[in-house]
Amino acid sequence: MIEIKKSPTSKIDKTNFDNLVFGQVFTDHMMECDYKNGEWQKPVIKPYGPLSLDPSARVFHYGQAVFEGMKAYKDKDDKIWLFRPEENFNRINRSSERLAIPEFPKEYFFNALVELLKLEKDWIKKGFGNSLYLRPFVIATEPGVSASAAKEYKFMIICSPAQAYYSGEVRVKFSEKYSRAADGGVGYAKAAGNYGAQFYPTNLVKEEGFQQIIWTDANSHEYLEEAGTMNIFFRIGDKLITAPTNDRILDGVTRKSVIALAKENNIDIEIRRVSVQEVIEAAENNELMEIFGSGTATVINPVAGFGHKDKKFELPKLENSYASFFKDKLMKIQYNEAEDKFGWRYEVK
Amino acid sequence: MIEIKKSPTSKIDKTNFDNLVFGQVFTDHMMECDYKNGEWQKPVIKPYGPLSLDPSARVFHYGQAVFEGMKAYKDKDDKIWLFRPEENFNRINRSSERLAIPEFPKEYFFNALVELLKLEKDWIKKGFGNSLYLRPFVIATEPGVSASAAKEYKFMIICSPAQAYYSGEVRVKFSEKYSRAADGGVGYAKAAGNYGAQFYPTNLVKEEGFQQIIWTDANSHEYLEEAGTMNIFFRIGDKLITAPTNDRILDGVTRKSVIALAKENNIDIEIRRVSVQEVIEAAENNELMEIFGSGTATVINPVAGFGHKDKKFELPKLENSYASFFKDKLMKIQYNEAEDKFGWRYEVK
Numbered sequence: 001m002i003e004i005k006k007s008p009t010s011k012i013d014k015t016n017f018d019n020l021v022f023g024q025v026f027t028d029h030m031m032e033c034d035y036k037n038g039e040w041q042k043p044v045i046k047p048y049g050p051l052s053l054d055p056s057a058r059v060f061h062y063g064q065a066v067f068e069g070m071k072a073y074k075d076k077d078d079k080i081w082l083f084r085p086e087e088n089f090n091r092i093n094r095s096s097e098r099l100a101i102p103e104f105p106k107e108y109f110f111n112a113l114v115e116l117l118k119l120e121k122d123w124i125k126k127g128f129g130n131s132l133y134l135r136p137f138v139i140a141t142e143p144g145v146s147a148s149a150a151k152e153y154k155f156m157i158i159c160s161p162a163q164a165y166y167s168g169e170v171r172v173k174f175s176e177k178y179s180r181a182a183d184g185g186v187g188y189a190k191a192a193g194n195y196g197a198q199f200y201p202t203n204l205v206k207e208e209g210f211q212q213i214i215w216t217d218a219n220s221h222e223y224l225e226e227a228g229t230m231n232i233f234f235r236i237g238d239k240l241i242t243a244p245t246n247d248r249i250l251d252g253v254t255r256k257s258v259i260a261l262a263k264e265n266n267i268d269i270e271i272r273r274v275s276v277q278e279v280i281e282a283a284e285n286n287e288l289m290e291i292f293g294s295g296t297a298t299v300i301n302p303v304a305g306f307g308h309k310d311k312k313f314e315l316p317k318l319e320n321s322y323a324s325f326f327k328d329k330l331m332k333i334q335y336n337e338a339e340d341k342f343g344w345r346y347e348v349k
Numbered sequence: 350m351i352e353i354k355k356s357p358t359s360k361i362d363k364t365n366f367d368n369l370v371f372g373q374v375f376t377d378h379m380m381e382c383d384y385k386n387g388e389w390q391k392p393v394i395k396p397y398g399p400l401s402l403d404p405s406a407r408v409f410h411y412g413q414a415v416f417e418g419m420k421a422y423k424d425k426d427d428k429i430w431l432f433r434p435e436e437n438f439n440r441i442n443r444s445s446e447r448l449a450i451p452e453f454p455k456e457y458f459f460n461a462l463v464e465l466l467k468l469e470k471d472w473i474k475k476g477f478g479n480s481l482y483l484r485p486f487v488i489a490t491e492p493g494v495s496a497s498a499a500k501e502y503k504f505m506i507i508c509s510p511a512q513a514y515y516s517g518e519v520r521v522k523f524s525e526k527y528s529r530a531a532d533g534g535v536g537y538a539k540a541a542g543n544y545g546a547q548f549y550p551t552n553l554v555k556e557e558g559f560q561q562i563i564w565t566d567a568n569s570h571e572y573l574e575e576a577g578t579m580n581i582f583f584r585i586g587d588k589l590i591t592a593p594t595n596d597r598i599l600d601g602v603t604r605k606s607v608i609a610l611a612k613e614n615n616i617d618i619e620i621r622r623v624s625v626q627e628v629i630e631a632a633e634n635n636e637l638m639e640i641f642g643s644g645t646a647t648v649i650n651p652v653a654g655f656g657h658k659d660k661k662f663e664l665p666k667l668e669n670s671y672a673s674f675f676k677d678k679l680m681k682i683q684y685n686e687a688e689d690k691f692g693w694r695y696e697v698k
């Protein structure tokens with residue numbers, strides 16, 4: 001169905017797979033599909049290269065853009081797998097709806113992923129932690145600076161080889177002034193503008209020695225919601241707690257997989273609002289065992305310490321952390337090394 | 350200072366100035382200035398044409414983009430004027446700071462505006478209502494899909510000839526569910542993402558017969574804040590009321606000019622929170638005389654009626670409205686037909 005224009009050359013031999021910076025190197029091909037005259041045109045896979053857009057294209061002026069993040073994994077037998085891709089497909093269309101972007105057809109999405117991955121299969125390296133990061137995104141391309149939804153869009157998928165993500169110890173600051181999303185806003189969507197809005201407050205906490213912010217609710221700053229690109233879990237004693245999703249929080253695929261695995265493994269999990277106060281009290285009483293983030297890029301990211309106002313707290317270094325338990329469980333499923341009880345794997349063939 | 354590459358041809362003869370759609374036609378030249386290696390490079394004026402950007406450029410993924418809107422006017426003697434351009438300059442840098450974009454130098458901004466307008470002077474038509482709309486904007490151009498502030502940007506100015514903006518009667522709906530901005534968010538910035546986020550809720554009210562939303566505070570939806578691209582004024586009896594600016598509301602140049610003119614002309618003006626309830630009560634008691642929006646594109650836009658939940662209200666049609674009083678005052682200053690007591694005009698020469 002999809003048209004394929006193969007690149008005459010490949011950059012793969014010039015790529016150092018042992019020294020990849022996340023999101024910097026892209027593969028030889030990309031998928032592009034235009035929306036015009038009221039419908040999505042025929043998707044095309046073609047050589048990776050620059051886009052030519054009018055300076056008045058709406059994406060530049062009105063941030064009408066959404067994206068997804070997913071990964072392809074290669075198992076020991078060279079089979080290629082995706083993890084719950086249907087979730088990403090559904091989510092990009094939920095994001096699109098909120099940004100007044102037309103829905104993308106399911107068969108186009110899966111057909112494009114499969115054909116692109118078959119073409120780029122050598123870019124996916126074996127070994128725990130290696131993957132091909134996939135970035136589907138949609139941008140409003142129609143020229144014209146009037147503030148209304150565009151009539152023309154581009155849906156694209158670009159691919160970037162990734163190694164296990166290790167960013168050093170992560171310390172987070174609880175937000176007390178800035179906020180990520182409003183009730184009734186676009187926080188639940190993977191809307192481009194949600195991310196650019198976080199850079200400045202994040203830069204401020206970096207100066208205080210933190211790497212990330214944990215966003216609190218905009219109204220009271222009393223409840224902990226999520227991090228910049230991760231949902232967030234708190235372990236108090238043996239109980240795991242994470243905030244419920246709402247219209248401010250991204251409904252993470254990794255988050256919902258952790259919740260399912262917790263239930264399967266009889267880990268006591270509560271999905272409810274988590275207050276700043278209870279987390280600080282637990283930390284002061286030495287009951288706060290772990291904080292970790294969940295997201296496609298890092299899988300599970302343990303948090304070494306956190307700050308709130310002028311106070312700083314360090315978390316214990318555990319032998320048998322929930323964080324490493326879930327990371328191992330998830331990765332074994334992703335790399336086809338464990339049974340897939342929930343039917344999360346999707347073979348690319 | 351600025352480098353100028355003149356276009357060998359002009360589109361001006363092919364442009365029908367009596368039938369301009371807002372923001373659709375652009376002039377022959379544009380200003381472009383790149384930020385790299387930690388500084389803004391030399392600005393260039395060159396033929397208007399497409400941008401070539403890597404598909405991983407951060408503006409597409411993270412909405413790291415801000416803009417401004419201003420107009421150039423031609424008086425009866427062919428002199429060209431800007432209206433309070435320093436305000437737009439300061440505001441784009443305030444917006445940039447919040448989006449973690451480096452500040453643009455003042456001399457570059459003014460030099461670029463003046464040289465561009467001198468080059469495009471034939472595109473500015475005389476006559477009340479005619480103008481050249483100027484769109485300065487900044488986008489993050491650095492390739493790479495990692496969610497952090499870019500190291501490379503493009504500052505641009507594009508120009509679009511405009512006629513008096515008449516969009517028919519405008520009816521507005523007070524927002525009760527969706528919201529535009531959070532406390533601690535980016536509402537006060539002209540950040541691209543703020544606009545794309547409004548399209549879907551606005552489309553929903555269009556289906557109910559309204560053209561725009563008046564956004565309320567995200568916490569309670571009890572206070573009226575601003576419209577999509579306009580600040581908003583309410584006249585109850587002879588008193589004019591507008592919301593104070595805060596970190597959710599854009600500090601409009603037209604708004605602050607209306608406030609100054611109201612004071613100068615002894616119109617009773619209050620800058621304070623405006624509740625949905627008081628506006629509805631005033632409407633029910635026939636004390637609500639006017640609602641109007643203020644913004645560069647429309648100058649002053651009278652509102653014919655409004656809706657809240659299931660109720661709809663029509664506003665009286667006044668002979669001597671504040672809306673037309675301020676519109677006339679402002680335009681006479683903008684077109685150099687009245688004394689400029691406040692020093693708002695800036696001659697381009």
Ligand SMILES: Cc1ncc(COP(=O)(O)O)c(C=O)c1O
Binds near residue numbers: 230253255
């Ligand atoms: C704001 C935000 N929260 C959470 C996540 C984690 O979601 P997922 O597990 O689907 O990658 C992401 C990243 O995708 C994100 O951008």
Ligand SMILES: Cc1ncc(COP(=O)(O)O)c(C=O)c1O
Binds near residue numbers: 539579601604
């Ligand atoms: C959200 C918003 N509010 C208000 C305004 C009015 O501001 P100004 O009068 O400076 O054009 C604009 C348009 O610029 C806007 O985008």
